[in-house]
Amino acid sequence: MRIAPLSFFVTATLMAAGVFAQDTATVNAVESELAVKQTELDNYTQILDKHISEEARLQSQLALLRTRSSELDKEKNQALDAMNELYRRLIDDPSIDITAAQTRYQQAVATHKQNKDDISMQLAAIASHRKDIEQIRITKHTLVNTLESLKDQLSTARVERLRNEFTREGTLEVEHTINCKRTETLAACEQRGQQLGLQKATKRFIDQVFANLTEQRIVEPKRNIAGAQVQVVNSHVVGSAFSGQGNYSVNLSVTMRGDMNNSRLCSLLNLDNRFCSEYGTPLSMGYQASYPTTFSDTQLTFKDSTDNIGQVEVAKVQQQPIIEVNTPRVANTKSTPSPEVNSVSVTLRSNVYDDEVFINGVSYGSTKLTVKVPKGIHDIEVRKLGYQPYKAQVNIRKAQTINARLSKKPESIAAPTPKSEQNTKPIKLATSTVTSASNNGIVIIPAGTFKMGDLTGNGLANERPVVEKVLSNSYAMQNTEVTVAQFRSFITSTGYQTEAEKGKGCAYYKNGEPIWELDYNWNNPGFKQADNFPVVCVSYEDAKAYANWLSGEKGQQFRLPNEVEWEYAARASTASEYPWGNEIGKNLANCGWCGSEYSNKSAAPVGEFSPNNYGLYDTVGNVWEWTQKRASQDDVTVRGGAWNFAPSLARVSTRLALAADFRANYIGFRLVRER
Template sequence: MRIAPLVLSAGIFSLGMAAFPLYASQVSELDNKIQTKQAEFDAYVNGLEQIRSSIKQDKDELERLIKLNTTLEDKRKSALLDMDKQYERLVADPSLDISASIEAYQYALQAQSLNKAKVKAQKTLLASNQDKLANSKMTQFSMLNEIENLKERYNFARVERIKREFGQGGKMEVSQSIACGEDVTFKQCAEQGNDLAKKTASQMLTNKLFQNVTEQALVAKHRDTAAAGIKIVDEKVLESGFSGQGDYSVKMLVEMQGRLPQAQACRLLSLDYRYCGVNADVADMGDFKEVEFSSQQNEPGMYTLTVRSDQYNDEVFINGKSYGASRIDAMLPPGEYKITVKKPGFHPYNTSIKLSGAKTVRAELSRLVVNLTPGQKFTDRHSDGTASPAMVAIAGGRYKVGDLQGRGLGNEQAPNDVNIADTFAISQKEITVAEFEKFVNETGYQTSAEKGRGCAIYESGAPEYNANLSWRKPGFEQSKKSPVVCVTKDDAAAYGKWLSRNTGYQYRLPTESEWEVSARAGSRTDYWWGNNIGAGNANCGWCGSRWSNNSTSPTGSFKANKFGLYDTVGNVWEITEGSPAVVRGGSWNFAPSLARASSRLEISSSFASNYIGFRVVREQ
């Protein structure tokens, strides 16, 4: 088949340009906001240097005063010794004038007392400036989070803009001629000519869309690896016919609509696939199916397998697949099945059955004696027999921590090795509302927020206190399985002490090293699964879950890391032991870049907010 040259009729092709000015304006507006906020942030960081300089001067002055106190104490003792000797001489000679010795001692005593007062005042000033720095760092972090959130909105707006740009349509008039072979019928030749005209029109629209896109230079680099789709909306043959030599000519009016399938926008803009609602592993395989959740439907010809156990909050596995806690009723086809029932603190129950009709399996679990064997999952018991938080044991040893990828902030630790002396256990999930409520109900404990100024919320780029908020009412709906929030470091420590008394084991807050080792689960990447946050992997700002930027999520709503810990990325910042107080892991309303394993946020020990919670450690 010989293809004759293509002829396009001028003046017919047009694009609907009015579909996306809103998104173009949003991108520009967000870019300007980012630049403005970045300038404000840089100025604020420079201001922090003045506070740090003051703290250094305060420390130097305190050190000087403490050294001076030693000198003045020596002078006081010397003056006292001299005065005592003068009094001894006065006994032998009552006419002796010892007023000079008395005055010297009084002067030395006053000098020392005055210096002690200065030491006390200097300590108060240093503590005040250190607290001021801690609060300023929170403000700094809040400003940074605002910038990161703007960047998230900026990238989402860019994706929406390019999708709108590639979603334009128009009409094109094309003239096409082809020469068909002798073995092709007239009908087949005409169909081939018409198809070729439509394909050519589609290619011309594709070229036009790539030429008109806003980020043309960036998009052009990735054109070969991404594809824009063209849908033929309507077609109309205006003229057609065959020549004496058998050539077929057609003039056709083609109406088309462009579209950019799922991950293609992110490919063209070099963005993480989560901005397009697609998981990276799926996108890399070329399968651009959007992230979605679905449920299985029962099919006819299947049987009911019922599994019960003698324990609550267990987990039933059928052929390795989790079906949740018993009792479960699974609709399955006939065949052989392996059933496992697990619960922390108990030996797993295993059995195999052949399903040829409705069947019930009753599992009995025996208690497991736990000695903190690395990797062991267990649950201690309260004095009333109820379960305490589920734990997982982490082996002692040397671990790599810190900003291993080199993308950290100034307050993050440089890459280094830490030595964990002994095996310890850490709670698999953040302490929940239900677990904290049990503590409050049994002890009558009142949190700092309930006794003081309430709980801080993140608004307008900074934390603001609301006297009406507490862990019972944090400003959004919480379930019993949600992580408890609006608690201070002291509140968390009080819970740990109560848990220790109630179980007979030593519970406390994790150190920063213990927390990071547990969160990384052996990884050296920004997140335990890799360097990209992905879509729907965690509850953090702009992380693609239904809770992102709205509220906490029930603990365990996302996959556990390789050590079996849930929500070490996002949901709530988690309090660690140390001075100053430091929280780790990011939260539901902070940007993904601040939920990396090495990210740190220094806070005041009295700070409570609805984006901070905690988990606990149990010692060997």
């Protein structure tokens, strides 16, 4: 008989046009909003540059007016002396004409007064201009945070779209012909033909899924690690026949649904793994799945129906619940499911967060995890970067719980864990020993050289260019931000009033912009705080006042760190975005959408998360920290990110410029001690 060509079609369900159009619309909407906000930011940057240039011009004019004021003052005094001399001569000689001297003095006085008025007007213009600049800077840092938040939303929308595209459902019809073997019965040839047809269908289904991905260009090169799977919803034989030449032809209609190891979605899209945390834990470094090339673990059965059209079912094999075919892994699902009498529930727990569970080499996500597995012997492994993996071979006959304990690798800071996971032993550092974060201890930062700025190309314009900095001497720095209790001691001792208490209060974030609240101050920042929280709602001058007081109390000189000192200490001999790498991770710091219990709610107690290599806590997130401004600066820079700012703004090189009198419930400080 003539061999029929392979036929292939995808039903409308495979395309699921409505769902995927909605996903794309979401992505497009976020991208559109991003473009709008980026344009706004660019415009404000240009406006700010013009205002700064105009202020420089006004300052230059002011300098000229002040120089002229000295000259006019000198001229006025000279005119006065000349007129006084003529008055003395007038006593002896009444005929002397003093009109010219009087006129000269009158003009000198008038010109001097006009110059003083011009200086006053110039100062008022500069003050007004500076106020505009401060407002523009606040608007800019608001837009920067909004932009970074939108980028996060875009990443989340892209992940969701890809997940939906991988889990679409569709029907394929394939026609396949094989040569029956001489030693093979007709039933065996028939079963083998249907099996190979089903295998073709699953491969073609996966090919079609990949071909229809919106971001196919990005994902396709990583297809070998995608972990894409196929669930066979149902399949049936549309037609089949044997030929006189010993060939068997079968026409199969197979309905399938895509499936995905969701923890790999971020890797496929080159995104931070935190965007996939809700779907599962990202794969450990270097893990790649392997896929067999046959259906040796499956069994196909053929049932006659009243119209003599066979029904192909894929039956689960007790030893292996998943079928893998080259790239795709096919999870077998009967069209009429039956109770899984040979499966039992297993619950896995561990002593760490963000781990990954492997059962027989297949990733199942992170603990706490409950899965059903066939009865029998299984290889269990729990991994986490920076920890020794837990491995065990378990004979599972009934429902049970497996508790895995992972121990940290020596001297590893690859994935720091929240303080709640740490033991109570002191942390050994090269330069000091830190036993507690709550006492605002001092650590020694060694001298050295480092590259300052945007090392990865992900930063803001004001983080470039990268420059090499040399710190010739070591210095001491507080290992935590100054706390509420410590600041209260200063207030009690001196009776000092912060700018928030004297002025218009303190700013807080609402609907993406700072709003002033008259009642907010260091003791009432708008969220519940304890004595061990970082003090906030303090201005640059407030922080300097505290430093001066502490210097008198301790008999040593304390001050705010300059930007070079701050970034060098925060980097702690690393060249990555964060102390542990280039991804923010989950629950490793307190910043917006960073996965901690404080994220987008409030500051966290100081020292709640692991320190960096130098023993400094909370250099990532919690609250922005004031740094010491240079003599030539009008603005002041804050560093480190905050609990309500995007994770990408908590990078070690991020800089935000603010007015010295600005204060907010997301800005605090820490000090350095002079040698």
